[in-house]
Amino acid sequence: MRDLDITNSDHALQMGLKKTEFERIVQLLQRAPNKLELGIFAAMWSEHCSYKSSRIHLKKLPKSGSTVLVGPGENAGVIDVGDNLAVAFKVESHNHPSFIEPFQGAATGVGGILRDVFTMGARPFATMNLLRFGAKNHFKTRHLLSGVVSGISGYGNCFGVCNVVSDVAFDPSYNGNILVNAFAIGVVPHDKIFLGTAEGVGNPVFYVGAKTGKDGIHGATMASDEFSESKEAARPTVQVGDPFKEKLLLEACLECFSKNILIGIQDMGAAGLTSSSFEMADRGQSGLLLHLDRVPLREKNMTPYEIMLSESQERMLLVVKKGEEQVLIDIFSRWDLDVVEIGSVTDDGMVRLFWHGEEYTALSPEMLTKEAPIYDRFYEAPERAASSAADFHLDNFSYEDLLLKLVRHPDLSNQNWITEQYDRHIGLGTLQHQHQADAALVQIPGSSKAVALQIGCDSRLCGIDPREGVKRILARMVLQIACVGARPIGLSDCLNYGSPEDAVCMWQLVSGIEGLAEAADSFQIPVVSGNVSLYNQTDHKPIDPTPTIALVGLQEKPMQTATLFFKNEGDLIVYVGSFAHQFSGAELLFEGQVKPRYLSNTWDLNRVTSLSQLIVEQVRIGTILAAAHVGKGGLLYTIFKMAHAGKKGAHVQLDISMSEHLTSLFFSEDAFGAVISVPREKLGIIEKAFLNIAAVHVLGTVSSQELSCQLGRKNLLQLPMDIISHHYDSGLCEVVNGRIDS
Amino acid sequence: MSRFVQVVVTLKNAVLDPQGDATVHALSALGFDNIESARVGKVIHLAFKNELEPGQLKEQAALMAQKLLCNSVMENFQIQVVEDKAGVP
Amino acid sequence: MSRFVQVVVTLKNAVLDPQGDATVHALSALGFDNIESARVGKVIHLAFKNELEPGQLKEQAALMAQKLLCNSVMENFQIQVVEDKAGVP
Amino acid sequence: MTVAIARFLGSNCDRDCLHIFQEILKEICLFVWHDEFELPADVTAVVIPGGFSYGDYLRCGAIAAHRPLMSAVKQFVDQGGPVMGICNGFQILCEAKILPGVLLPNRHGRFVCNLQEISVSQGGVGIFKNYNDNEKIKLPVAHHDGNYYADTATLDCLEKNNQIALRYTSTDEQGHAHVNGSSRGIAGIFGGPKNNVLGLMPHPERRSEHRLGGDDGLRMLRGLVHR
Ligand SMILES: Nc1ncnc2c1ncn2[C@@H]1O[C@H](COP(=O)(O)OP(=O)(O)O)[C@@H](O)[C@H]1O
Numbered sequence A: 001m002r003d004l005d006i007t008n009s010d011h012a013l014q015m016g017l018k019k020t021e022f023e024r025i026v027q028l029l030q031r032a033p034n035k036l037e038l039g040i041f042a043a044m045w046s047e048h049c050s051y052k053s054s055r056i057h058l059k060k061l062p063k064s065g066s067t068v069l070v071g072p073g074e075n076a077g078v079i080d081v082g083d084n085l086a087v088a089f090k091v092e093s094h095n096h097p098s099f100i101e102p103f104q105g106a107a108t109g110v111g112g113i114l115r116d117v118f119t120m121g122a123r124p125f126a127t128m129n130l131l132r133f134g135a136k137n138h139f140k141t142r143h144l145l146s147g148v149v150s151g152i153s154g155y156g157n158c159f160g161v162c163n164v165v166s167d168v169a170f171d172p173s174y175n176g177n178i179l180v181n182a183f184a185i186g187v188v189p190h191d192k193i194f195l196g197t198a199e200g201v202g203n204p205v206f207y208v209g210a211k212t213g214k215d216g217i218h219g220a221t222m223a224s225d226e227f228s229e230s231k232e233a234a235r236p237t238v239q240v241g242d243p244f245k246e247k248l249l250l251e252a253c254l255e256c257f258s259k260n261i262l263i264g265i266q267d268m269g270a271a272g273l274t275s276s277s278f279e280m281a282d283r284g285q286s287g288l289l290l291h292l293d294r295v296p297l298r299e300k301n302m303t304p305y306e307i308m309l310s311e312s313q314e315r316m317l318l319v320v321k322k323g324e325e326q327v328l329i330d331i332f333s334r335w336d337l338d339v340v341e342i343g344s345v346t347d348d349g350m351v352r353l354f355w356h357g358e359e360y361t362a363l364s365p366e367m368l369t370k371e372a373p374i375y376d377r378f379y380e381a382p383e384r385a386a387s388s389a390a391d392f393h394l395d396n397f398s399y400e401d402l403l404l405k406l407v408r409h410p411d412l413s414n415q416n417w418i419t420e421q422y423d424r425h426i427g428l429g430t431l432q433h434q435h436q437a438d439a440a441l442v443q444i445p446g447s448s449k450a451v452a453l454q455i456g457c458d459s460r461l462c463g464i465d466p467r468e469g470v471k472r473i474l475a476r477m478v479l480q481i482a483c484v485g486a487r488p489i490g491l492s493d494c495l496n497y498g499s500p501e502d503a504v505c506m507w508q509l510v511s512g513i514e515g516l517a518e519a520a521d522s523f524q525i526p527v528v529s530g531n532v533s534l535y536n537q538t539d540h541k542p543i544d545p546t547p548t549i550a551l552v553g554l555q556e557k558p559m560q561t562a563t564l565f566f567k568n569e570g571d572l573i574v575y576v577g578s579f580a581h582q583f584s585g586a587e588l589l590f591e592g593q594v595k596p597r598y599l600s601n602t603w604d605l606n607r608v609t610s611l612s613q614l615i616v617e618q619v620r621i622g623t624i625l626a627a628a629h630v631g632k633g634g635l636l637y638t639i640f641k642m643a644h645a646g647k648k649g650a651h652v653q654l655d656i657s658m659s660e661h662l663t664s665l666f667f668s669e670d671a672f673g674a675v676i677s678v679p680r681e682k683l684g685i686i687e688k689a690f691l692n693i694a695a696v697h698v699l700g701t702v703s704s705q706e707l708s709c710q711l712g713r714k715n716l717l718q719l720p721m722d723i724i725s726h727h728y729d730s731g732l733c734e735v736v737n738g739r740i741d742s
Numbered sequence B, C: 001m002s003r004f005v006q007v008v009v010t011l012k013n014a015v016l017d018p019q020g021d022a023t024v025h026a027l028s029a030l031g032f033d034n035i036e037s038a039r040v041g042k043v044i045h046l047a048f049k050n051e052l053e054p055g056q057l058k059e060q061a062a063l064m065a066q067k068l069l070c071n072s073v074m075e076n077f078q079i080q081v082v083e084d085k086a087g088v089p
Numbered sequence D: 001m002t003v004a005i006a007r008f009l010g011s012n013c014d015r016d017c018l019h020i021f022q023e024i025l026k027e028i029c030l031f032v033w034h035d036e037f038e039l040p041a042d043v044t045a046v047v048i049p050g051g052f053s054y055g056d057y058l059r060c061g062a063i064a065a066h067r068p069l070m071s072a073v074k075q076f077v078d079q080g081g082p083v084m085g086i087c088n089g090f091q092i093l094c095e096a097k098i099l100p101g102v103l104l105p106n107r108h109g110r111f112v113c114n115l116q117e118i119s120v121s122q123g124g125v126g127i128f129k130n131y132n133d134n135e136k137i138k139l140p141v142a143h144h145d146g147n148y149y150a151d152t153a154t155l156d157c158l159e160k161n162n163q164i165a166l167r168y169t170s171t172d173e174q175g176h177a178h179v180n181g182s183s184r185g186i187a188g189i190f191g192g193p194k195n196n197v198l199g200l201m202p203h204p205e206r207r208s209e210h211r212l213g214g215d216d217g218l219r220m221l222r223g224l225v226h227r
């Protein structure tokens, strides 16, 4: 079939459009589209680009705030951090490509998010990622893990940006759909923020960066469909990332920003030249004239259809101030990059595509953006089964066994094998990375302030209760950044769910968004950017709901912080926060294969806010020496991690009155709070400060060489730190080197 | 009969090869400006424990290439039986 | 006359090849336990702009290998003229 | 003192080095572009920073080694000028044959970023005048190809001429560094007519401020400009 041949609804179906959507296109055009037009519609109306299933719900998220300079809608959100500086950040998914080719899929995911940030005018200064793999013994897991991690490391390290947090977990629900969510943050002066808009009739449009090849044609549609065995065969050419080229592109773009010669800039991400041109024209309420035959090509004989839909990496579309063309050309040539004028801005509200001097086709950007379908899809909660949590007994295990099992769990064990593959220090801003504190702390280039960064999700909680789950995720993260003395300033989210055409998945998505909205409102954190990734399912088996949250906090006095590790023998180990007597979401339960169906309580987010504010105050005045929230793994695991990080031990001495709830005290994940260490003489300050806000429980003292717990005089647990550490160091390595059950 | 096989793994044609492109660039900067394109791949020299018929060697190496040495999503491979270990013809 | 050359760059024998060793390991984990050793090298396919005599092609490619494609501290190279671009014999 | 920081396409620690020399050591500092044939006349020291010059394609440092700037650096070296190549800079110096040997991929095949204990083998003199002999310091590494290799004769020669500058203290029975497999634990070597060239895999600029955990690296950078 040729580009200008007329299509029918069967063709539309092959490109991922529904019959009704095809009919709508015919209605809009008042005729049947040709293949090129249909391809453009299919890409722009895909779930990935149009947000047709999530759009009405995303509106519920709080987006504004006095510090928000740019909210959702642009390539990244931008937040004021004072001193005429702002940070631009976003998290984005690259799930489907990473499952097909883990190295390149993950690499190009990093490349995409970096471009989203630097198209705003911001120089990226830190990245994070969240990865989800299938069961640790699934036959694909090992290969996918090492491929994804080296892909991220290969790209980010070469580009030259530090990676400070990587949140990794394994669960059978991801056997057929792994998740790769990448986050980047950059810094930009207020007056140098750029937007993806095409304005000013007659201004030239430039194509810069890498050449266009046949890679990833229809990638956006692929990301909007579920996998199945049969579809694996018909996949598009893998997109290969070139971090070297991206680094050159960054430097060249930043030079252009500083010279004020640009009107607008947008990267060619999903749906390539199609989305960038139509979205820029739409934002500028203008038109564009593009000569597709001028686009630099990697392969001969590419058709306009292929050129418009290619997803080759490391390319950008720029609208340049008329008269400044030569300045631009000189900059890009110096950085050894292709730079070609391919068209100009018009005012007739149409994007006109030319091919060797003749108009090939013309479409109105509005048809592709504002007229894109919006669905209010049916959703329905599944029936609730009775909880089995109450039947669960841990009596068969000793506390020692349980602790060792926990620290050896691949999600909770030492993650060095992964994180050492990322350059954590480049840029000279990393004050603390994820193994040194409860949140990463990275100095903002050109400022004395730092951002606190954390990324995470708990799909077990969200699988049990998608609404309460996401609230808890955000609450925990607020506590995490409080532990380094930072207050939240904004967040970005990446909503990974199954098919929106499935009523239960859709219910999970809606509940997740509503839970996030409620929590973000309560903590007064604006949601300034994000991404939605649906259809994460293979042969009708969806993943557990995974709403990734990337939280950004501000620390004005980065030296007044707390780290993860216990400092001095004899310091008091104190718990501040709530207590739970249940187990509903705990890691331990899942090791025992018991899946409870609801969470036992709802967290009072106002109390979380007060608690986190107090922690921030006490960290900044230096009462608190070490701090970590209690999250996945529970209290005992947290104490171990803090002792391990400080090469110390811990002695926990419990009052006899605690004897009834020991197991939940040690292992439950149902409470919110933090473990802190304080010098003995400062306990009074803490007790006074937290009075009426949170329980303050002295749990014991920092010791050396062993972790021990006593109830009154009774020994509950006593283990040398070496032994626990050995298990802690082994967990992830077992996945990396382990036997494969196929 | 031989024990030695050379497996050459190359990127499929449509797949971008940044390394090859950089090589062309670097060669031209060195004055070798008569190169149109370069593609960089991998070569694996396998020494089997026992001597086998060429047909058998090829067959076994092909299986190994399919299973491990070559990433079929983006690479092709070719197999050649060679005389000795260092065995590039 | 041809335009295509294949340059195979291999590690010298004295240089350890962890990637090769890892390949033997991985193959044996997959049940291919008849491999004694594996060495991993690079293959570079060059397409010249113009057709040349085989002798000239070889000579030029050898110069490129000496200057850039191969580092004689650790690597050897071999050159072969091939018929076409995808050109693995 | 004027420190020239070399800038190849793909260098990415250039700005970090600039920051330390300019803001911490208060030296005059400038970038020199890869296609320059000469160094500015007032340059008194050259730093080749880390990064992934030309994408690390083909071999790390191989393409950068042939840029015009490297012939200028070679001249500067021959005149006894102090030069430091950090990480990718070390790889470039080896590929340019200004230093002997080559950096192979890490033995475990992965990129590694962590803090290493390093022993200063030639403390007290030259670039290392601010260290005691055999002083143990801590420096971060971040590389994929840091496995120093040279044939035995070359290694013996380096040893004999006191050219082994830095060693990782953690090695296996054969003397290979655990972190990357480097021969004889080598983390850095001297070269040039007066041992005026230092190539090293660790990043001294990343440990040159207290906010970043210490200043073990700063003394080396200071030694480069004030020998
Ligand atoms: N879950 C979400 N939360 C907040 N903003 C979102 C979310 N999903 C998408 N957005 C915003 O919608 C816009 C479109 O996103 P997207 O199409 O993913 O951008 P890209 O062009 O990079 O693919 C962006 O500004 C993005 O930040």
Ligand SMILES: [Mg+2]
Pocket: A075, A116, A267, A269, A270
């Ligand atoms: Mg984008």
